[in-house]
Structure formats: structure tokens, C-alpha cells
Amino acid sequence: MDRILTRTEEYLLLAVIKLGKSAYPVTIFNEIRKADTSGGTLGAIYLPLQRLEESGLLTSYLGHPTAERGGKSRRYYRITEDGLKALEAARKTQEAMWRGIKWVPAE
Amino acid sequence: MNGIPPLPRPPRLARRILGRIIPSRLKPTADGDFEEFFHLIREIDGPGKAVRWYWSQVVKSIPSFLFNGIYWRIVMFRSYLKTALRHMRRRPHLAAVNIGGLAVGLAGCVLASLFIRDELATDRFHQGLDRIYEVRSEVDMPGDKVSLETQGQVGPLLASSFPEVEAAVRLKKIDAVIRVGDQPFLRKGLAVDPSFFSVFSFHLDRGDPAGILQDPSSVILSRETAQQLFGDSDPVGRVLAFVIGSETHEMKVESVADIPARSSLDFGFLVPLARVAPKIDQGETDAACFIRLREGARPENLSALFPGSLDKHLPSFGTGGRHYLFPFADYHRGRGEHPFSSVLKPRSSPLFSALLSSIAALILLIAVFNFMNLSVGTAASDRVKEIGMRKVFGADRRKLFQQFRFEGVLLSLAALAGAFVLTGAILPAFNRFAEKDIRLLPADVGWILPVLAFLAVGVGIAAGSYPGWALNRNRPMELFRGTFLFGRRQTFSRTLLVLQFGISIFLVITTVFLYRQHRFLVTSDPGYDSERVAVLDLRLLAAEDRGGGGLLPVLKAKLLSHPEIQSVSGADCSLTSWSAQVVRRPGQSHPEFVRFNDVDTDYQNVLGLELKEGRWFSSEFPADASASVVVNETFAEKYAPSGPLGKSLAELLGTRSTARIIGVVRDFHYDSLHREIQPAMLNLNPIVSRWAYIRIKGNDLRQAVDIVEREFKAAAPGFPFQMSFLDQDVDRLYEKEARWSSMIGIVSLFAVLIACSGVFGLAVQITVRKRKEIGVRRVLGASVRQIAGLVNREFLAAAALAAVPAWPAAYLATRKFLSGYAYRAAPAVWIFFAGTLALAVLVALTVNLQAVRAARANPAVTLKNE
Structure with a gap:
């Protein structure tokens, strides 16, 4: 893995894992919104998703169009082997950075 | 189907906006996502909240989507660039x-x-340029009209009696020797009225433009002159000696003027007109006259007023005439027929x-x-x-x-x-x-x-x-x-090719003609020996005391004491600007011109003129100075076909002079080869010499020049030393031809280069198109040469076709060009063939770069893919 994931990318990958077969922008955005209640913009997740796909961490395929989407298809995302590796690396980095920190947050 | 009510959709306007901002590659899915989310919220929180959510999401997404679009464009751009560079490198x-x-x-x-x-x-730097006009007078002559500069009174009269005229200024071109200590500088300048700066807008270093040049002994220097005379030190207030004509004036520098590079009015200094031409107000001399009109004044109105008040101030030699205005702004715009102006820089045509x-x-x-x-x-x-x-x-x-x-x-x-x-x-x-x-x-x-x-x-x-x-x-x-097939016929490409060849052939032929004519002008025998002759300009000396003649004998004796100097001669006119005299022969209605020059006894010797008949002037015949002339062959043939020797000018030309012809010299070009040799005569007059011709012995020109300079400075201290070589002066006569031939040469080189690049492009196209044909021909036993010839044929045919219009065009153009010369290089047909052939060879070389490569291609490869 040559590049460090951004926080957004990390969240996106995690959301895609959690959602399994039903991961597409609506559910992914919903998933992130559940964890991070500060809001966010639906339009802002497309470019990171595209870039993750460019780097081979995600793959995507088109679903069928439905009426409630105004006749548009869903683009479903799935994580790849590389995506999992990248997440693992991100996690290791995270843990390594936290290691040895004595500060305990006040509940 | 009818039972289910249609789903409510998000607000139309918001949907429209979203459709606009979504990058194309997200088009198939992203607005669907937005709509699905809209329904999600509608079901939980109700339609009102959903609409608000939708709107806020659309607005908030604008930056992201815009960035998204830019991002992908950059990615694409990089890919294009990579492909393009890869292709170029290959x-x-x-x-x-x-x-x-x-x-x-x-x-x-x-x-x-x-x-x-x-x-x-x-000239754009003049404020209100459109209100500046030159006043000219048009004088009627028998059968002709001449445009001249105005008489001296016209300028002040315009300023005083025409309310529309804001200011009027008269200008006269003058040369002056400026003395700073012992150093003489020759500078060209203008004598002007103090109103100069009310008409023209030159920036002045110091002083109010309105009150300047009032003192008759004040002078304004141009920045350039000031720098040459004084370097960086301040010139204002310094007193300088100006030698103008035969007088010396003590002048005080009043200010320094900046002359922009793009000014058609150029001067080294300005002196008050009242000082150098005090009698100008009485109309003794003419001067260029410029006026500035008041704002709103109509020049036509002014012109209408001219006849009554101004037309009595016309030169007396005409039979009448009128004054008219010429817009200064048009001088450089190439509009109108501005006549030759003595004070303005020549405009380019x-x-x-x-x-x-x-x-x-x-x-x-x-x-x-x-x-x-x-x-x-x-x-x-x-x-x-x-x-x-x-x-x-x-x-x-x-x-x-x-x-x-x-x-x-x-x-x-x-x-x-x-x-x-x-x-x-x-x-x-x-x-x-x-x-x-x-x-x-x-x-x-x-x-x-x-x-x-x-x-x-x-x-x-x-x-x-x-x-x-x-x-x-x-x-x-x-x-x-x-x-695949494209542009099979290529009529357009072919027409273009012929056109290019035509232009190239035309230009190449014209270049050769121009070059040949220039060579001819420079190398043809002028009838005198121009090599190793130094020309010394004595005009300033002659103007000062009418005594170039006084100085020349002294200088001559000094110079001849050096073994490097062979002979020295004085003449009134330089070799290329002889005077002309109008003669009316008895029985002839039309006046004729005879060119003449006053020379001394060594003139023939120094210039190597060849005597055909009779003798040259000699100091052994003291009467020669008034009673003898030498004429050229043309003179002898035209006016004295029965033998010129001993005939007097009075009997041949009807002039008052009774001088008799003592000799005839072979025709020589006392003028440039543009003009035909006219009847000419030489008088002996050793008193006035405005030019000195010095023949140098041996090849050490540098040393000879040093000697001449040293002796000149000793004999005429305080005068600028101005010397040139005769052969260079002669070359300078044909500078315009040299410049034109090199310019047209460059242009034709460009044209040929471009044509070759076009040929190359077309050759590539043709060989690609004929790849199969070439392959088949190769298999059937054609040689590389035969196949390359096949491709060549098309281009050479185009070149031949192009020659059809190019030849007559080149012929007409060169004929027109050569009609400006009385003496021309012999016409030559070979130039037409050579020009065309040269282009054809170049084209063949270019084509073969590609054709040979195409012909060498392995037919097995080119024919494989079928």
C-alpha cells in the first residue's frame, strides 16, 4: 500500500464493509451520518469514492434503475483485497500512534 | 398501474440545478442517490423536511461537484498530454x-x-494630433502644379488673422557645427518659431513650453545631442558656439527636449528662427508651416478662407496657386498624398x-x-x-x-x-x-x-x-x-500544393532577378575608377568663407608631400549630385537640361576619366578657367554631331557663355544607374571646392586615412572631419536594392520551407493511402526507385503546373521592377528554368524522404492485414 488513507476514505471503506452487498452512496452516506452526526454533504462523497476505485481499493457495478430514484440506477461498491489491506495498515498506524499515550479522556 | 399514485418528486428547480452541476461521469447514478435519499427522509420526517433537506444538499454539494469535475479534467488532461508527448517523441x-x-x-x-x-x-504622443495640420502651397506652373512649402509670411498671418488657428509654427531644417571647447560636432536641427511647443507636444526638461525660445540666443538640445555633447552633466545654462552657414552664434542652452522614438519630427537642436533667418517675415525664404486648430474648428472652413488673404503670398515664378491643409495625423497612416516634407522623417510607403x-x-x-x-x-x-x-x-x-x-x-x-x-x-x-x-x-x-x-x-x-x-x-x-478512406480525391490539398509551388517559384525567380540587378549595379563599370579614392566633405568649410578653394590648395600641397597620396582634386558637386542647367537651344521650343560640375585640373587624373577627343584642362592654358569646357560623349553626339572641338556653347546651346569645347570624355555615370546619362559638361573652377577627391597609392588605406585626417585637422582646426570612400558611396546608392533583394530572399526562403513542409505532409498521406498498391507493386517486382518515382511524379507534375502561372507573373513583376532602372542586367531565360528546377529538386528530396521509406517497407507486412 503506497498511500495513506484519508479519514474520509477510511470511513468510506469501513461503511462499505459494514453494508456488505447493499453499499451504494445513499446507504454509505447514511452509515457515516449515523456515526458522525455533525452532518456532511452527500455530494462530497463521490470524488473520494471514485478515487478509491481508481486506486483499486473499491470496485463498483451498476444495479437496476428504480422508480423511487427517478429511473436511475444504483452504483454498488465492494471492497477489494487491496482495500482491506489499506484499512489494516491504517488501523496499525492509528494504534501505533496512540500507543503510550497516558491521557485518558474524561467521560 | 393506475391505482398507484405517482411518487412525489423533489422540487423541480433543485433537480434542475443538480442536473447542471453533476459531472458527466456521475450522471447515471448520483441524482438517483439524491432522489432516493429524499424519499427516505420524506417517509420518516415528512415532505417539508425532505424538500428542505434536498435543497440544502444540492446547494452544499455545488463545491464538491465542481471540484470533482475539475479533478477529472486534470486527470484527462494529463492523459492527453502523455499521449501527445509520447507520439511526438516517436x-x-x-x-x-x-x-x-x-x-x-x-x-x-x-x-x-x-x-x-x-x-x-x-506621432500619437502629440496631444490633439487631429488638430495639427501642415500648410502647403500649390503653385501653378505652365502645364504643371508643384506643391511647395509656404512663403515666410504665411505662418504669422495665419496665427494673427484666423481665430480658428490656435498656434502656427514655421520650421526650417539647418545643419550646424556645434563647438564645445575645441571639439566640433556636426548636428542636424531645426530653426523654429517660439510657438513650436504650442503646436507639438515634446516633453521639456525645464522651462514653460509657452515662454521658451523667446530669447534669440537660446537653444534647446535634444536629449541625444545633450548626452553626446556633455555626457551626464547638466547642459542647461551652458553657452555653445553654433556655426550655421557663414555665421557663428553664441547660444545658451535653455532646456532639453525628449524626442520619442516614434516621432516623424526629429531634430538634434532647436534654435529661434528669428536668429538664423531674420528676414523670413518679409517672405525672403520659404519654410515648412504647421498649425494647430482650436478645438471644434473645422479645417474646411479655414481652407475656404485661404484664397483671399493668403494667395498673394505665393512664389513669383508661378502663374498663381492656392494654399491647402494637410492633416499631420495622416502622414504616417499612409493616407492621402502628403508631398515630400523637408522637416519630417520620410514615411515608409x-x-x-x-x-x-x-x-x-x-x-x-x-x-x-x-x-x-x-x-x-x-x-x-x-x-x-x-x-x-x-x-x-x-x-x-x-x-x-x-x-x-x-x-x-x-x-x-x-x-x-x-x-x-x-x-x-x-x-x-x-x-x-x-x-x-x-x-x-x-x-x-x-x-x-x-x-x-x-x-x-x-x-x-x-x-x-x-x-x-x-x-x-x-x-x-x-x-x-x-x-479506411478519407480525402481520397484531395482536390483541396492539391490546389493548395500548386498554389504554394507557384508562390515559391515566383519568389525564387524574383529573388534571383533582384540579386542579379543589384550585382549589376554594384559591379558594372561606372566609367571612372572608384577604388582607393577617399572623398572629403568640405561643404561646411566652403560655406563659412566660400574658401574651400582657399583651403584646398594648402591641404593639397601638404597631402601630396606624403608618398601614400597619389593625387588630389577638388569639385563643386559630389559625384552623384551634379548641378543642372536649363538651356533653350535656338529653334527648340522645349527647354533641356544639361548637367554640369565645376572641377579642377586634377579631376580627370584622380577619377581616371578617359579622354576620347581633344584635351583636358591644363594649368598651361590660363584661359581654360573661363573659356574652356570639357563635355561628355552624349553631349557631343546630341549637340555637336559634326565634331565638337572648338565649338562654343553659345553657338551649340544658345547660352550666354562663350566657352569653347576643348575635349570630350568617355561617358561615365555622374549619377546612379537608375538614371540615364544626359549631356554633361565640366568647367574649370578651382576656387570653389565643396568636395575633395583623394587617390591613394598602395593598399594601406588605414595609414592614408590617418594622414588625411591629420593634415585636415591641421589645416582646418575646429571643423568636423567627414570622409568616406568612393566605392562605398557608390554601393550606398544601391542600398535599397540590396535591402529589397535580401528581404525578398528571406521571404522566398520561408515560402520554400513552408512549401516543403506541406509537401512532406502530403507525401506521408499519399504513401499511407497507397500502402497496399506499393506492396503489390513490390511483390510484382517493382524496384524501390520505380516506386519512389511513382510518388514523385505527382509532385513534380504539380510543380510543372505551378510554373504556368508563376512564370508570367514573375516576368511581369521583374519587368515592372527593372523599369525603374535606365541600366539593367541582361534578361535571362535560364533564371526561369533554374528557379523552377531548384524548387523541383528540393521537392523531390523532401518527397523521397518519405517515398523511399514507404517503398522499402516489407510487402509481407503491408499486405498481411487483409
Whole structure:
């Protein structure tokens, strides 16, 4: 893995894992919104998703169009082997950075 | 179906906006996502909240989507760039030819634009330029009208009695020797009225423009003169000795004026007219006259007033006449027939601007079409498979277009950069030719850069669209098989090719003619020996005491004491500007001109004139000075066919002089070869010598010059030493021819280069198109030479066809050009053949670069894919 994931990318990958077969922008955005209640913009997740796909961490395929989407298809995302590796690396980095920190947050 | 009510949709306007901002690659899914989310919220929180959510999401997404679009465009751009560079690297010579051809075309454009911009900017620095007019008088002569500068009274009269005239100024050109200590400087300047600065807007260092030059002993120096005389120290207040004509004036420097580079009025200094020509108000002399009209004044009204009040102030030699106004602003715009002005710098001919811009436009046009041809040619040969591959992978029509357009623009911008480099390189030569001081500074380039950048991008897009379109039309499979067809007939390309060849042949032939005529002018025998003759300008000395003659014998004796000096002679007129005398022969109604010069006894000797009959002047015959003339052959043939010797001028010409002809010299060119030799005579007059001719012995010219300078300075201290060599003076007579022949030479070189690049592009196209045919012919046993000949044939046929209109055009153009010379190089038919042949050889070489390669291709490879 040559590049460090951004926080957004990390969240996106995690959301895609959690959602399994039903991961597409609506559910992914919903998933992130559940964890991070500060809001966010639906339009802002497309470019990171595209870039993750460019780097081979995600793959995507088109679903069928439905009426409630105004006749548009869903683009479903799935994580790849590389995506999992990248997440693992991100996690290791995270843990390594936290290691040895004595500060305990006040509940 | 009817039972289910249609789903409510998000607000239309918001949906529209979203549709606009979503990048194309997200189009199929992203607005669906938004709509689905809308329903999600509608079901939980109700429609009101959903609408608000939708709106806020659309607005908040705008930056993200915009960035998204830009991001992908950059990615695409990088991919295009990579492809373009890879392609260029694979065929560097092709890219170079393509860029170079267009660069040459654009350079012509840059040059023409710079020139025209410079022309337009000339004199613009004068405030209210449109209100400045030159006043001229038109004098009626028997059967003719002459435009002259006005009589002295006209200027003050205009200023005093015409309310429309804000200010009027008279100008006279004068030469002065300025003495600073012992150092003499010869400078050209103007004698003007104090109102000079009310008419013209030159910036003054010090002093109020309205109150300057009132003191008759004040002088204003130009910045350049001030620097040459005083260096960096302040000249204001310094007193200088001005030698003007035969008088010396003590003048005090009052101020320093800045003369912009683009001014048709140029001067080294300004002195009050009242000082140098005190009698001008009585109309003793004429002067250039400029006026500035008041704002709102109509020049036509003024012209209408002229007849009554001004026309009594016309030169007495005419039978009448009138005054008229000529707009100063039109002088450099090439509009109107501004007559020759004694005080303004000569303007460049408007014909030159027109010629330059049409040549530039023509070259650019050809370069652009070549650029397109080359693009198609290369696209056809190299890119076919790439395009097929792209189409297979789903690149749509637009993307393919984009790739080509991008490459077109990239190449054309590279060409634009090349054009500026090229312009910088040829600008010095061009400046010399056009007598300009154009520089490639950002301020001067001004609007030219954006306009040309726009043009270049346009050309790039056009050039990129054509091959893109031509190749894109074809189905991928055909591209792979190489059976695609485009531009099969190529009528357009061919016409263009013939046109280019025609222009090239025309220019090459014209260049050779011009060059030959120049060589002829410079090398033909002028009838005298111009080598190793130094010419000394004594005019200032002669003006001071009418005593060049007084000085010359002294100088002569001193000079002849040096073994390096062979002989010295004095003459009244320089070799190229003899005086003319009007004679009316008895029984002849028309007056005729006879050219004459006053010389001394050594003139024949110094210039090596050949005596045909009789004898030359000699000091042994003291009467020669008044009673003898020597004439040229033309004179003898025309006026004394029965033998000239001993005949008197009175009996031959009807003049009052009774001098008799003592000798006849062989005709020589006392004028440039533009003009025919006329009857001419030489008088002996050793008193007035405004020029000295010094023949030098041996080859050490430098030492001889040192001697002449030393002796001159000793004999005439305080006078500027002005010397030249006769052969160089003669060459200078034909400077215009030299400049034109080198300019046309450069232009034809460009034209030929561009034509060759066009030929190359077309050769690539043809060989690609005929790849199969060549393969089959090879298999059937044709040799490489035969096949290359096949390709060559088409081009040589085009060259032959092009010669059909080019020859008569070149013939007419050179004939017109040569009609300006009384003496011409012999016409030669071989030039027409040689010019055409030279082009044909060059074309054949260019074609063979490609043709031989195509013919060598292994037929097994070219025929395989069927």
C-alpha cells in the first residue's frame, strides 16, 4: 500500500464493509451520518469514492434503475483485497500512534 | 398501474440545478442517490423536511461537484498530454516540421503586426494630433502644379488673422557645427518659431513650453545631442558656439527636449528662427508651416478662407496657386498624398505595409493548411490503431475529438512560442530593412500576443478537428484493417500544393532577378575608377568663407608631400549630385537640361576619366578657367554631331557663355544607374571646392586615412572631419536594392520551407493511402526507385503546373521592377528554368524522404492485414 488513507476514505471503506452487498452512496452516506452526526454533504462523497476505485481499493457495478430514484440506477461498491489491506495498515498506524499515550479522556 | 399514485418528486428547480452541476461521469447514478435519499427522509420526517433537506444538499454539494469535475479534467488532461508527448517523441522530425512550419507562418504575422502597430503609434504622443495640420502651397506652373512649402509670411498671418488657428509654427531644417571647447560636432536641427511647443507636444526638461525660445540666443538640445555633447552633466545654462552657414552664434542652452522614438519630427537642436533667418517675415525664404486648430474648428472652413488673404503670398515664378491643409495625423497612416516634407522623417510607403501584411497573411494561410495536412498525414499513418483501440475500449466520439484537438492546440501553442523566438532572431535584419527600431518588448507586443494566441488556439482546434473527424468517422474494424478512406480525391490539398509551388517559384525567380540587378549595379563599370579614392566633405568649410578653394590648395600641397597620396582634386558637386542647367537651344521650343560640375585640373587624373577627343584642362592654358569646357560623349553626339572641338556653347546651346569645347570624355555615370546619362559638361573652377577627391597609392588605406585626417585637422582646426570612400558611396546608392533583394530572399526562403513542409505532409498521406498498391507493386517486382518515382511524379507534375502561372507573373513583376532602372542586367531565360528546377529538386528530396521509406517497407507486412 503506497498511500495513506484519508479519514474520509477510511470511513468510506469501513461503511462499505459494514453494508456488505447493499453499499451504494445513499446507504454509505447514511452509515457515516449515523456515526458522525455533525452532518456532511452527500455530494462530497463521490470524488473520494471514485478515487478509491481508481486506486483499486473499491470496485463498483451498476444495479437496476428504480422508480423511487427517478429511473436511475444504483452504483454498488465492494471492497477489494487491496482495500482491506489499506484499512489494516491504517488501523496499525492509528494504534501505533496512540500507543503510550497516558491521557485518558474524561467521560 | 393506475391505482398507484405517482411518487412525489423533489422540487423541480433543485433537480434542475443538480442536473447542471453533476459531472458527466456521475450522471447515471448520483441524482438517483439524491432522489432516493429524499424519499427516505420524506417517509420518516415528512415532505417539508425532505424538500428542505434536498435543497440544502444540492446547494452544499455545488463545491464538491465542481471540484470533482475539475479533478477529472486534470486527470484527462494529463492523459492527453502523455499521449501527445509520447507520439511526438516517436516521430520527432514530424513534430518539428509541423511546429516549425506554423511557427514560420506565425512569425510573419508577428512581424507584420509589430510593424503596423509601430506605424500606427507614430506621432500619437502629440496631444490633439487631429488638430495639427501642415500648410502647403500649390503653385501653378505652365502645364504643371508643384506643391511647395509656404512663403515666410504665411505662418504669422495665419496665427494673427484666423481665430480658428490656435498656434502656427514655421520650421526650417539647418545643419550646424556645434563647438564645445575645441571639439566640433556636426548636428542636424531645426530653426523654429517660439510657438513650436504650442503646436507639438515634446516633453521639456525645464522651462514653460509657452515662454521658451523667446530669447534669440537660446537653444534647446535634444536629449541625444545633450548626452553626446556633455555626457551626464547638466547642459542647461551652458553657452555653445553654433556655426550655421557663414555665421557663428553664441547660444545658451535653455532646456532639453525628449524626442520619442516614434516621432516623424526629429531634430538634434532647436534654435529661434528669428536668429538664423531674420528676414523670413518679409517672405525672403520659404519654410515648412504647421498649425494647430482650436478645438471644434473645422479645417474646411479655414481652407475656404485661404484664397483671399493668403494667395498673394505665393512664389513669383508661378502663374498663381492656392494654399491647402494637410492633416499631420495622416502622414504616417499612409493616407492621402502628403508631398515630400523637408522637416519630417520620410514615411515608409503604405505599399510596404500592404505588401508585408498580404505576404504575412498568405504565408500564414499556407502554413495553417499545411499544419492541417500534416496532422492528417501523421494521424493517418501512426494513429490509426491507437484510435481503433480507444474506440474498442469505449471512448466516445467526443473524447476522440478532444484528444486530437488537445494535440492540435499543444502544437500550435508550441509554434507560437517558436514564432516569437524566430521573430526575435530576424527583427534586427528586419529593422535594418524597414528603417525602424521595433523591439520585442512586452509593452510593444501588447495586443498582438493575445490576438495571436487566440488565432493559434483556433488553428490548433481546427487542425485537430479535421483528422479527428476524418478518422473518427470510420468504424473501428476498418481502422484496424487499414481500409479506411478519407480525402481520397484531395482536390483541396492539391490546389493548395500548386498554389504554394507557384508562390515559391515566383519568389525564387524574383529573388534571383533582384540579386542579379543589384550585382549589376554594384559591379558594372561606372566609367571612372572608384577604388582607393577617399572623398572629403568640405561643404561646411566652403560655406563659412566660400574658401574651400582657399583651403584646398594648402591641404593639397601638404597631402601630396606624403608618398601614400597619389593625387588630389577638388569639385563643386559630389559625384552623384551634379548641378543642372536649363538651356533653350535656338529653334527648340522645349527647354533641356544639361548637367554640369565645376572641377579642377586634377579631376580627370584622380577619377581616371578617359579622354576620347581633344584635351583636358591644363594649368598651361590660363584661359581654360573661363573659356574652356570639357563635355561628355552624349553631349557631343546630341549637340555637336559634326565634331565638337572648338565649338562654343553659345553657338551649340544658345547660352550666354562663350566657352569653347576643348575635349570630350568617355561617358561615365555622374549619377546612379537608375538614371540615364544626359549631356554633361565640366568647367574649370578651382576656387570653389565643396568636395575633395583623394587617390591613394598602395593598399594601406588605414595609414592614408590617418594622414588625411591629420593634415585636415591641421589645416582646418575646429571643423568636423567627414570622409568616406568612393566605392562605398557608390554601393550606398544601391542600398535599397540590396535591402529589397535580401528581404525578398528571406521571404522566398520561408515560402520554400513552408512549401516543403506541406509537401512532406502530403507525401506521408499519399504513401499511407497507397500502402497496399506499393506492396503489390513490390511483390510484382517493382524496384524501390520505380516506386519512389511513382510518388514523385505527382509532385513534380504539380510543380510543372505551378510554373504556368508563376512564370508570367514573375516576368511581369521583374519587368515592372527593372523599369525603374535606365541600366539593367541582361534578361535571362535560364533564371526561369533554374528557379523552377531548384524548387523541383528540393521537392523531390523532401518527397523521397518519405517515398523511399514507404517503398522499402516489407510487402509481407503491408499486405498481411487483409
